[in-house]
Structures are given as structure tokens and as C-alpha cells.
Amino acid sequence: MTDAINTLVSKMTLEEKTSLCSGQDFWCTPAIKRLNIPSIRMADGPHGLRKQAEAADHLGLNRSIPATCFPTAVTLGSSWDRALLKKIGQALGKECQKEDIQLLLGPGVNIKRTPLCGRNFEYLSEDPYLSSNLAAAYIEGVQLEGVGAVLKHFAVNNQESRRMTLDVNVDERALHEIYLASFETAIKKAKPWGVMSAYNKINGDFASESPWLLTHTLRHEWGFEGVVVSDWGAVNERSAALKAGLDIEMPGNDGRTNNKLITDIKRGDLSETHLDKTAYRVVKLALEADRKKNPQDVDMVAHHQLAYRAALESSVLLKNEQQQLPLKTGQSVALIGALAEQPRIQGGGSSHVNPWQLDRITDLFLNAKSDVGFLYSKGYSLESDDCNETLTREAKAIAQEADVAVIFLGLPESYEVEGADRTHLHLPPNQVQLLQDIANVQNNIVVVLFNGAPIEMPWIDIPNAILECYLGGQALAKAVYDLLLGHANPSGKLAETFPERLEHTPSHLSFVTDSNSIRYAESIHVGYRYYDAKKIAPLFPFGHGLSYTKFQYGDISTNQDHFCAGDTLAISIPIQNxxxxxxxxxxxxxxxxxxxxxxxxxxxxQAFDKVNIAAGDSVTVHLQLNERAFSHYCVEHKTWRIAGGRYQIMIGSASNRIHATTTITVDSTDSLQKKVHRNSTIGEVFAHAERQALMTNWIQTIPKDACVYHIFSEGSEWMVKMSMQLPVRCLANYSADAPTDEALNEIIAKLNAI
Known part of the structure; x- marks a missing residue:
């Protein structure tokens, strides 16, 4: 195959090769008919196929063909279910095959640095391990159907404000451990056909023009062999992007940037070798996608059922005091809220899907044959944040007569949408006022939430129960119905932290929307890592989610209590329902x-699993850890290292709800010590036992009248402690009898020999 593709590339004219470097139009690459190289057609989106039937646009303004609208990524992230994500990927792949789509633009795995990001509904989690593992399952599912997935947006695209010009300044450790890690496992494990470069700059370089990002990291370190596609309109300078490793610029621009490539090549400013590499990768993908075309009828009813299951598995029971849920037989229930009639099932922007079927909550509840009686009142308007006295009065009337009031609250689409960030975490004021008004006439209140990101809940003491459904797709209504009535048991867990207040969030003081530069001052302390470090209790922690049943955790067992690089630590724990x-x-x-x-x-x-347990039964859950679970990114040596010592293995049902713990010893891989130089501190030298011994013995050889000798031989505890911060060069200062520079250089050389 390689030789055949190289032969095709060698037969192309310069103009034909450059034509492959950008779209022919908004969604397709050009075909080269004389060489039988087919076009590649792309389409959004992460939670459903968005193939536009009308004029093309990238923001979902024009209507697309009917397709299955699955729950959005924020919802699916809360499922913590790899098998479910894989099935959804397969369903999307089937719908792509039917519509002659070769590349599906998704999933999105950008880290949720802040809940203010207007596009968080498209992303899976604040945690890179969870995000990357769920994305890998999704990609595997799509590609099992002969369609390529395009992982996006690579990388560090964590806000919408100034997204096309923003320069993100992030330290190397946070970049590798948090932001790149969200992509890494998905790429290494699932091998997506494509990766989409982000709009923003990273530490001064546009993502689409960074050789370090697109070639060194993506291809050389991670082994990626697919194509790199730009986000729509992301390319700043085409020749620089081609050199960096960006293959396809989207959308097409009538060949304008292709002509620039030709000019730069003829002028000698750009090597044709770069162009040949891109042509090879694009041709390889086009031929592979064409070979795997398999258009067939799709069982859309089955896909609707899968969307229902996904909404069910992903809904999170945040609160359930007095066992308010499930609703009880014989109760009369007031359904209140415009979102029950017009539920938000997805976010706005380029991912917006035209659902082929949409169940409505009011229709399902009011027409259902049930032992629970329902009445409905709108309560508020979605078109305005102002209170409506007539709607409020009607809602209070049915709430007062009912046994329970179920109030549907959430964020209108205008509150969270692609292209704009949120400015606060509040619900619309008319919804909050309605909740307070209902509480004056009804004590038994359930709140059902539809939103794409965390919200503040200063009203949390009012409802007895809160069910977070996020943006649950076209089959959301039946999932809500079955969960409220107890026909199904909630099993979702939060894939992000809900803060009590916006001011508690990790990036609060460094999140900016009015500058072209931003510094990630919180470094690796993203999400629950920050709340743990600051000892701030969140409103709801990462991993939180209640059930209508209870589980009991046993003790942890491991296959070894001493871990070395290359080992696999096998862990098991019994869980009983x-x-x-x-x-x-x-x-x-x-x-x-x-x-x-x-x-x-x-x-x-570092590991997770989701298990189904019958009432009264027990299962033993088996998990595994490799050396990456104990590693950190070493900036000095530009690689992953293990710091030796004791590590706790903690298993729980949320990040702050740990039920079992054990400890193992892990051997270090830090054989490469930090190089000692004149500005290394005494404390850094003493951190290594052999170096400390050598330095201590050397100090004993210094004349006793020297200040240095007195500090370490006769100095008080505070003086020695303070001296740990002194640079090594200071040993040659402070007195006439101090060591010479030559003696200091000699001991430094000996220290570095260890």
C-alpha cells in the first residue's frame, strides 16, 4: 500500500498536490479523478450527524438532515461507561455511512478548566484520564463502522472568548499532565483517523503552526499516523502550518492559500518534501475511507433507544433527602417549568443536530398510564428572564394542590453557546424566583436540571431532591420519566466539580476574556485537584452521584505491595448492593x-469501572495500574518519571468519598538527578543522600574559621534551615577562609558525577 501511494503522489502535479491541502468547499476535499483519488467528506458532530442539506455554514445556522441526537458530551461523560460510548460511536458511524460521510468531527476532549467556558457541553470532563478513556471508546466505535473520527480541538482550547487569537501560557507540567493527557490515551489506544488543530496559540505559537505540537508530540512521541485537519478558519499562515504538520486547511477558500504554497515552493521558501508528506497522508486516508464505504439502511428506532439508554445512564441524582425520589404510587404531582415543554436537549453552535424524533416531557407524563397523577403549568418564559405574575400564579395554584412539585429548571441556549463564554453561574432570575414562590406553598419539591455546565445553587436547601440531566438528547423525556417514577435507577456520576461559588473555581483570578493572552496560573490544580489542595468543599464533588440503592465496599487486594517500572499492579475490591x-x-x-x-x-x-449489581448480590471489581499511574512529567528531563516512595491506592464512590485504602511502595525512575550548578541550593543538593554525604564531608574539610563551617557544624537549627535556601556559590563567600572558586567547582563536578 505504501509503495502504491508513493507512486500516486509521484504522478501528481504540484497543483494537484497543493489542492489536497485544503477543502474543495465547506465540507469536502477535492478528488483527483485522473488518478482515481476520491474526495473525503466531513461532517459535525460529536453527539449526532450534522450534514447540512442547505447552504453550508459552521455554526449550525442552516438546517441539517434529520439524524439521531444523542446526549451531548457533558452528559455522556457522566455515564462513566466505556461500552456505552463505544455503542454510540458505532451508531454515529452507521449514520455517517448512510449519508456518505468519511470523517466525523468528534469527539471533543478539551479539559474543563473553568465552568464559564461556553462550549463545555461539547467536552467530557475536567479530568484527563476519564476524558481520554471515554473518547477512546467513542473513537473505536465510530471507526469499527469504517468511518474516521477526528479528535478535537488540539490543544488547550478551554474558552470561547478570543478563541481564534488567544495565546495560552501554560507551564510544561500542566500542559503534559492535564491538557495533552486528555488527548494522549485516546490517540495511542484508539488511533483516530484525524486530529483537529485548535484556533488558539500555545505559549506563543498557533496550534496549527506548532511543529512541537503537531509533529514532535503528536506524530513522533504518540505515533499518530492520521491527518491533521484545521478547525474551520484556524490557519494563520499556510506554509508555516504545512511545515508544522497540518495537512488539510478547512474550509476551502477557492485555492487562495494553495496558490501561496505553490509560490513559496517555487521561491524556495518551502520544501516540496513537506507537501509530499501531506499528499501521502491525505491520499492514504481517501483511499482507505473509499475502500470502507458501506452504505446501508440504519435502524433509527434502535438508535433512539440507544439515545434513551444514554440519557438514563448519564443522569446524576445530586440530592435525595427524605427519599423524595422515586415518586410514590398514588401521589399527585405538579409539573412546572417551560423546560418541561421545551427541554434543552443539546447545545448551540456547530454541533447542533436536527433530531429525527423528539419526545416531549409534558406529552409523556400527561398521557402516560400511571398510578401517579400529573398536572402541568409553564411557570416562566424562556424568552425572557423577567418574572411573569400570571404564570407564577398558575404554577403556585397547581403546586399547592399537589403532593409533590417537580420543577424543571436550567439554562436557556443563550446562556451557553459556542463562540461566547458565560459571565456567571446563575440560573435565570425568573426561574429562581419561581422556585422560591413554589416553596411558599409546597414543601415536597424536586428540581430537574437541564444545563450544559455547573451552576451555583444558593437555593439548594429548598428542594428535597435534585436530578441533573444535563443536555440529554432526543430521548431525554422518557429517561426523566423512568428515573422520577423509579422504573430505572440513577447511575450517573459527575465528570466535573460543581463549585459552591464561582469565586471558588481554580481559574477564577486568571480567567480573562478581554485580552489576547492568558496565563494558567493554577497549573496542574484543575478541577478536584484544586479543591483538594485548597481544602475547599465544593457544592458537589467530582464523581458524585446518588442511587436509589446502597453499596458497601470491602477491602482492597493487590497482587504486590512493591511496584517497579514495567509492572502491572492488579487491584480487586468486593462491592455489595x-x-x-x-x-x-x-x-x-x-x-x-x-x-x-x-x-x-x-x-x-487512575482507573474506574461501572458495574451492575442485583439487590443483595456482590461482585468483585478488578482494576489495573501501570507505571503512568505513578508518574509525573519531569520538566528538566522532558519525560515522564516516577518519584519513588509510598503511594496510597484509594477506592471510592466520589473524589471526596473514599471507602477503602491501601498503600504500596513504588521504586523511583529518577536515576537522572538534577544537575548541580553554582545556583543550585544547598537544600537541593541535600535532597539526594549520596550528595548530602559528599557535601557534608567536604564541609568538614573547610577551615574551622570559615563562616560556612560554623553554620553546618555549630549553627542553630534555624540557621541550618535558612542555609538550605542558599545557592552553592555562597559557600565561596562570607569570609577570607571560605573555599575558593576552584575548590567550589571541583566539588560541583564531584556532585554531578554521582
């Missing part, structure tokens, strides 16, 4: 280093 109904539990494993200053700060998620 001690309730009276079947339920699913997400087992979350966190790793916490004990005291290592160079290891990851705080605990981090």
Missing part, C-alpha cells in the same frame, strides 16, 4: 503520593 433494588455503581480509583515533592500534587483518578 445492600439495598432492595438493582443498581449500577461507578468504582473510582485514585492514587495519592505520600510526601514526594516532585510527584503529582494530591490524588488523581
Amino acid at each position: 445492600i439495598g432492595d433494588r438493582a443498581g449500577k455503581e461507578v468504582i473510582q480509583l485514585y492514587v495519592l503520593p505520600e510526601g514526594q515533592t516532585s510527584a503529582p500534587a494530591g490524588k488523581s483518578l
